[in-house]
Amino acid sequence: MQHQTARAALRSASAQTAPLVITPTLPPVSGRDEQGVNRRLGLFLGALGSGGAPIRILRLVRDSLVREWEGRLDELSSRESQYWGLAVDIRLIARRSRAETFLSHYVRGITDAAQQPDFFPFGGPQAVQAIAAELDRCAGIVFVHRLPAMAAVLQTRRRPARLFFDLDDVEHRMRLRQALQRPIWPGKLLYAAHAPALLRAEQRGAAISRATFVCSDRDRAHLARLGVRRVASLPNAVRFPATVPPLADAPTILYLGVMSYAPNIAAAERLARRIMPLVWQAAPRARLLVAGDGSRELPSATGGDPRVEYLGYVPDLDALYARARLVCCPITNGGGTRIKLIEAAAYGRAMVATRIGAEGLAFKNNAEILLRDDDAGLAEACVRLLADDAACAAIGRAANARALALYDSSHIQGKIRTIFAPMGTQTAPAPALARYPRPLAARGAAERNIIELAR
Numbered sequence: 001m002q003h004q005t006a007r008a009a010l011r012s013a014s015a016q017t018a019p020l021v022i023t024p025t026l027p028p029v030s031g032r033d034e035q036g037v038n039r040r041l042g043l044f045l046g047a048l049g050s051g052g053a054p055i056r057i058l059r060l061v062r063d064s065l066v067r068e069w070e071g072r073l074d075e076l077s078s079r080e081s082q083y084w085g086l087a088v089d090i091r092l093i094a095r096r097s098r099a100e101t102f103l104s105h106y107v108r109g110i111t112d113a114a115q116q117p118d119f120f121p122f123g124g125p126q127a128v129q130a131i132a133a134e135l136d137r138c139a140g141i142v143f144v145h146r147l148p149a150m151a152a153v154l155q156t157r158r159r160p161a162r163l164f165f166d167l168d169d170v171e172h173r174m175r176l177r178q179a180l181q182r183p184i185w186p187g188k189l190l191y192a193a194h195a196p197a198l199l200r201a202e203q204r205g206a207a208i209s210r211a212t213f214v215c216s217d218r219d220r221a222h223l224a225r226l227g228v229r230r231v232a233s234l235p236n237a238v239r240f241p242a243t244v245p246p247l248a249d250a251p252t253i254l255y256l257g258v259m260s261y262a263p264n265i266a267a268a269e270r271l272a273r274r275i276m277p278l279v280w281q282a283a284p285r286a287r288l289l290v291a292g293d294g295s296r297e298l299p300s301a302t303g304g305d306p307r308v309e310y311l312g313y314v315p316d317l318d319a320l321y322a323r324a325r326l327v328c329c330p331i332t333n334g335g336g337t338r339i340k341l342i343e344a345a346a347y348g349r350a351m352v353a354t355r356i357g358a359e360g361l362a363f364k365n366n367a368e369i370l371l372r373d374d375d376a377g378l379a380e381a382c383v384r385l386l387a388d389d390a391a392c393a394a395i396g397r398a399a400n401a402r403a404l405a406l407y408d409s410s411h412i413q414g415k416i417r418t419i420f421a422p423m424g425t426q427t428a429p430a431p432a433l434a435r436y437p438r439p440l441a442a443r444g445a446a447e448r449n450i451i452e453l454a455r
Helices: 002-017 036-051 063-068 073-084 102-110 125-137 147-156 171-180 186-192 195-207 217-225 262-282 317-323 339-346 375-387 389-406 409-424 445-454
Strands: 020-023 055-061 088-094 142-145 163-168 211-214 231-233 252-256 287-291 308-312 326-329 350-353
Touching: 020 036, 020 125, 020 147, 036 055, 036 073, 036 142, 036 163, 036 339, 036 409, 055 125, 055 147, 063 088, 073 088, 088 125, 102 186, 102 195, 125 147, 142 147, 147 163, 147 195, 163 195, 171 186, 171 195, 211 217, 217 231, 252 262, 252 317, 252 339, 262 287, 262 326, 262 375, 287 317, 326 339, 326 375, 339 350, 339 389, 350 375, 350 389, 375 389
Parallel strands: 020 055, 020 142, 055 088, 142 163, 163 211, 211 231, 252 287, 252 326, 287 308, 326 350
Antiparallel strands: none
């Protein structure tokens, strides 16, 4: 009996010191959920799990999913442990829902980000209470993944001593970009009015965090101009293939993306319907590969040109990139940085992209990537690379070298560990909740070290 009590006490102590992750994302499924949000989360999980202790993950999910896994969380934890390649302990917390009205959908979110449609589900009283209880018992690092989860944490009024926050995308800027992109209608202008409340939530989340992470120096500088401090630029990253496939002889263009993401759908449709017809005028043998979960259900996949292949989810990326001579990314919306371009560079593929598509990435125009924004310019760049072996190979090699220097996952995980390491024994209280963080001179040595790293 004494041995059982001792083991229970040991498990309880281990749970208290284990890292705690709070995320609004759904449990990933191997072979389907390889999108950027999970790849980025995996970078942080790998760094948190390097100490060997199981990571406790709180997932804010649909109520139906909570019921589906009731009594089977050990099974779900085992599945996720296999997915991530490290030990995790999963708990599911139910989101809330509401019947949307004009008032709730457009108006309430103008003053309170937690009332906006994208954030309201995560801040229900039961969810906030459950998160508060987890925060009270956790003495280890707390990692809050993305702004919806932070909005719920803010409602708990807790200030964990070792809290880190991955904002990832700068949400207020994304909201403005989406709202002001043509066509514009009155509802979209009301969405634009949500941006100041999103900025306040970002400021408050950063104010209680030891460090806030974004994906690019551009995003970090933007937040700094708005008074947000302790922000570290940690780029998205990929694992590099063992070998770079040779330049493909076939005139094949690739677009790869998960089609549950609206900007990916718009980009794939633009490429298939508007850009490729211009390419075919000069290169009638050119083919387009559209890959990624949901690509076979795209509108253009029905009755489209046979020179476009819709591949769905492709598990063998080596074989996919071996078929592709170049990658085209005509995205015009969204935020963060495109893992699809980092991955293309890792495979040594020349890239054609819009400036928004390559936003935040360090590839040099006309040397490591070709940046064009209009349909004709994108098509002309693709035709050039299809016709010129030397230019296509040279741009691919240069992009690969740049990506290897900046976007290798093992290098980025090392940076994350460097930031987390001082917090292993840090017990000083976190800064109090405030609209703006304290001046640099008023912060402790550990905080100043993080700030210097972020710069």
